[in-house]
Amino acid sequence: MDDKAIRLLLIEDNEDHIFLIHKMLKEARKASFHVEIRKTLTKGLEFIAEEAIDVILLDLTLPDSIGLDTFGRIHAHAPDIPIIVVTTASDEAQALMAFQKGAQDCLIKSEMDIDLLERSIRYSIERNKVKAALRKSEERLEKINKCFLGFGDEPSQNIYRLTSLFGELLGATCALYNCLDDRGMLCSIGQWQTPKDYNPKDNPQGHICYDVITKGDKKSFLVRNLQETEYAKSDPNVKRYKLQTYLGYPIKWKDSIVGSLCAVYQKDFVPSEDDLKAVDIIAAAIEVEENRRRAEEGLRESEEMFRIIFESTTECITVWDKDYNYLYANQAAIDHVGATRDKVIGKNIQSGMGHIPEFMKLWMGRIDKVFQTQKPMKVEDSCLVGDRLIYSESVIAPLRNKNGDIFAVGVVYKDMTERKYAENELQKLNKELTRSNKRLNQLSVKDLHTGLYDHRYFAEIIGSEFYRVKKYGGSLSLIMIDVDYFKSINDMYSHKFGDLVLKQLAQQIRKMMRQYDIIIRYGGEEFVVILPGTDRDQAAALAQRILNAIGLYNFGDSKHTVKLKTTLSVVSCPKDRVSNGMDMIKVAEQILTRAKEEGGNRVYTSLDKTKIGRELKKYIKPSDIKALKQKLGRLHRQAKESITESIFAFAKTLELKDHYTGEHVERTVNYAVEIARALGLPSHEVEMIKEAATLHDLGKIGISEKILTKKSKLSKKEFEEIRKHPSIAADILRPIHVLNAIIPFILYHHERWDGKGYPAGLKGDEIPLGARIVAIADVYQALMSDRPYRKALARPNAIKIIEEGAGTQFDPRIVNMFLGILKKEKNK
Template sequence: MSSKRIGRTFVLDRMEMRGIIDYSPSFFGAKMRKRTSRQESADYFRGLINNSQVAITVVDKNGNLTLFSQGAEKLTGYPAKEVLGKSISMFYPDEKALQGMQETLLKKGKLENYETEILTKDGPKVPILISLSLLKDRDGNPSGSIGVCTDMTKMKQASESFHHLECLYADTIANIDEAIFIMDTDLNILDATDKVSELSRGRLKRTDLIGKNLRDLFPLVLGKKLAKKYCKVIETGKPVRTTEAVEFEGQKLYYDARRLPIKDKSGNITKLIGVFKDITEAKRMQEEMLARNRELSVLNDVAAAVNRSLKLDEVLGAALDKSMKILGKCQAGLFLYDEESQRLKMAASRRIPSSVLDDESQFSPEDCLCGQAFRKGELLDVKGYAKDNRFKGTEKESDRVIIVPIPYHDRILGVMFFYPNRGYEPTEAELRLLTAIAHQIGVAIENAYLYKKLEDSYLETIKALAFALDAKDPYTRDHSEKVRQWSLLIAEKLGLGKDQVRDINFASLLHDVGKLGTSELVLNKPGELTDEEYEEVRQHPHAGSELLASIPILKHARKIVLHHHEFFGGGGYPKGLKANKIPLGARIIAIADAFEAMTADRPYREAMNIEAAKKRLRALAGSQFDPEVVEVFLSLLADEEAAGA
């Protein structure tokens, strides 16, 4: 076997051609059959291989290069003329690797897809994938080999990049907070992340999940519920996101669950992904924040309610109403400590039977659970409390009592107590809220006490002022007190509110306070007054109103003082008001004042008898006096006469 070189072209004998054809029949076979002469075939293949952009090399049996394609030139950086006739080993830095390749080639006749490295002209190594085929002579003896090389540089780079991405993906999946499941469309689990163990509190492990069906992993109802959500993803082709709560060994766990479809190029769903994140702690914090917001809202409501009034009974009632909303429908009461009697006294209650209120309206702090909470200043939540039989039949019976002390600075003012419905379990947040409310109530109670003391102080001052006024005229001694008594009886008979009664109380005592500036000679004159003297007397309502103008608590009372000499039909003084334009308190005091004056001695006349005074009131009803108030007053007189009979 021999080959001849013609320029850069080698003439191959028939056996060499046969080897090339055997190596790559699909590449050469079709062209070969179109040519009949050996010379034509040889020329054709020499040109084809030599000009091929694929790196093709042919070596003889001694390992020297006999053919070096353009693709090989490009791969190595060597032109063919520099390497032809030289040993192929010049490209292989690892002689052992080359020797192994040759041994395999001789043994098997070919070597396929072998990865190695070759040297280039510029020095750096290039990774290649090489396939070799053994060439034989006519006698079947090895005569050389042909090799086809592929530059693996870009493939290696791509592989390394892919490997890097794989590692990055693996690290990301390993450190991600979510547990991820991959399933087929029958809900068989194909893979899962290790986070599933942490997510399920150790109940599920990744190795236990793979190959299992989702429906078999959970109890019947839960399994169906979960499967239904994946079926919805399959039906709609869209992701489904939900927040779910699952019971694990008595503990309620919350998850943010996302279920997504994986589709092929045709849009068909091939797999399903489930992504689950444990949001139990976030949910707990959210619920705690909402509970805190509710607490603040309730505290604001309580503060608004108890501070809306300075009257003790209204403050206590509002406090109980707001506190009961925390525990739901329950029975409740409030005891305040009375320092004088040194006993706890019922000050307000809700839904407590009258039999209990009658028997337990007050007791010593040493006697019961309420007293214990009062003495220690600590909340008591007593379950299994043996409730008094007198409570039976009033809604549901209770099996516990909650007692909350009401503090103010370093003192305990009293206690609130609650009987929740049977089976009710108060939370720590609810008990904490009741304690906070009790602190607010303590402040409100103390404010109400101070206001009551201030009001009482004003009243005593006013009484002293009225006494000083009455002392100016021996004929009008106790006149203001008597007018006050009649006025309060009329107000009570009319069912007026506490604020109106308070204003009438003050105004009735002070209705003539303006006479302090009136001459005693005029007030005590036995005869008829002159026009000038009468005008001086007529100034006393206005003078009294001005005298009281700087006292805030008498804001409404001073209007009554100003108008208590107005006539119902008009013509009175100082403004000449009529009917309902005259304050009701002024209309009441006008009748009480006139009756007391008519039935008392004066310097200029003797007292009228009761019947004459009553007749006089009836005669002036509608002109000077409010007729409805006159009737109410006359009914009071009738009641008094009947009681004295």
């Protein structure tokens, strides 16, 4: 059995229906199927219990079970396997009820065709995968939220909990949070499932975590096949515990990396996108807690320092009489005023000694108040000394003699500057923690690439919006937007370019929405817009404006631009009868499918879908369906042939601009076809290469005739213009779907085997085979032809240039094949 084949269980007792469905699955074009057939519910349940399958096709009427009980029993035994109900028209009501109870789709047997059945199976499996991924993501977020809610006041304990959560969510062998202590040793502050003999404090040199801390660049640090890296020798834990994979994440304090959150595995492990999102959330939380830990340690150190100073009488301690004379001052106080002891004791505060005049008057008032009230007082002061704000705290208390009479006041002065700065830093960190929590909550439901909400948020919001409309009245509409033929953009220009186009498309859609409309990237190139307070007519009008605006916009960068065609579907509540929020997306997908079947690049509502259905039923009898399918097939082939003929006719116009190009193309085609056949390629691939060779210079339509026919050497600017012709050809052909397969052959026929060609600098086998074949045929024929700036080369000279280009300009295997063809040609 093909490992990639979809494993399908068909539970059906009707032999004709079994034969029909099995035949459709064998003829499927986009997927292969391994089909198991069981004719009773009991046999089906037995098979499910023993074998793993991807999807179930279920008839509700079986010899040992009928109706919803059939679905219910299957669903109970296999809740995680997608079930598609296939039924006759008479069972349609029951099938729809099964659909509401969890069936992925409902298909009427008399209306099924190969494409519908294959699409339903693939979509059901994908929806089930998305549902499982969403469930896993929700479980992760619930665990993260539970961990956050369980935080205590002690940052180190919170870091320990987060490290354990990190290891658990990523299925690690063990997890650690490591940082360097004040002596430079590598210490494990957080641990999860570490071996009993693990050393939590070690010399850091050679450890992977030490590299993350000292060489990290704020990104995750993934090392696979550890036993084959230098760490197998430098990090003692790699060999000792037979580690295979390390995933680390740098943790910052202020502007420096101070720690590494890491998960290690005794197997190969590659984190998924959801794994990395979880790592981002947990690492951000650990970073906040680490900042709190260090800030509080700094605060505690500051407090300890003041305690030691006080106990050692190094704080400023002074005693004053009621006339403001110094009776006593410790060394710290002496140093504070900047004098010697003999010049302080017995002197009056007004004698100066470094005191600020305003402060002298303030302190004289405080001394008077303590003498009058006979009660202690505590004061806080701040004073700008140079460019630094100095904070102080003083306690002024009455001192009594043996008789209980107040004879003086004692002052204990503390410099609180460092503590104040530490407290201010802690306040800033707490504010940052609040902002970070808000940001993390948003990130968990945001698509990181486009900045739009993702499908998780859609699942949350659509239910509440639908409930609001049901309870309070009003309208709610939904627009689904799908980019037509987007795969061809990725294939032609790279996925990075495609991602840029999607980001620009998201920006264009956002510009057209109201502030309270909700825009969601639903998946891939699909977007959904939720429109509160909007009816179907208003939503349809907006969808048409979106379609028109997108069609006018040029997407891309300075190097490449593309036009997009989109298909949009509109669903509205209450006009479209849907029972819940998720039904709206299901109906939108059905309408979108119908719109694409009608050619795409349009806006459809349920009215359009219903109208088409009524028209078909009115004019087409069941007996005519087969004939209609045959006629549609003929029309499709004729349309493809007409489009292809038009493009090839268009290419012939090149002869009017450049007679050389016209003759050159015909001879290039002959050589390209000969090479393809010599390589043993299938006939349809030979035909594709023939078409590519015919159209390989199509892009010269967009090049100035003066440049094409120039007899002298081209300037640098003119040569840059000539280099654009493969991309021009690709842009011309991209909207023509039937020719998409040959675009890479045309776009890359000027690439070189050594990677020095254009437009993409592809190298070796990165260059499509068809492009490599056309390249050799193109160059050889050019060498053998008169050009505006030189005469044709002699055959031996042209062959020598081809031979010298093997392994640098050309694929050496194709060069050898081509030289054999030329040798046979010469012998003839």
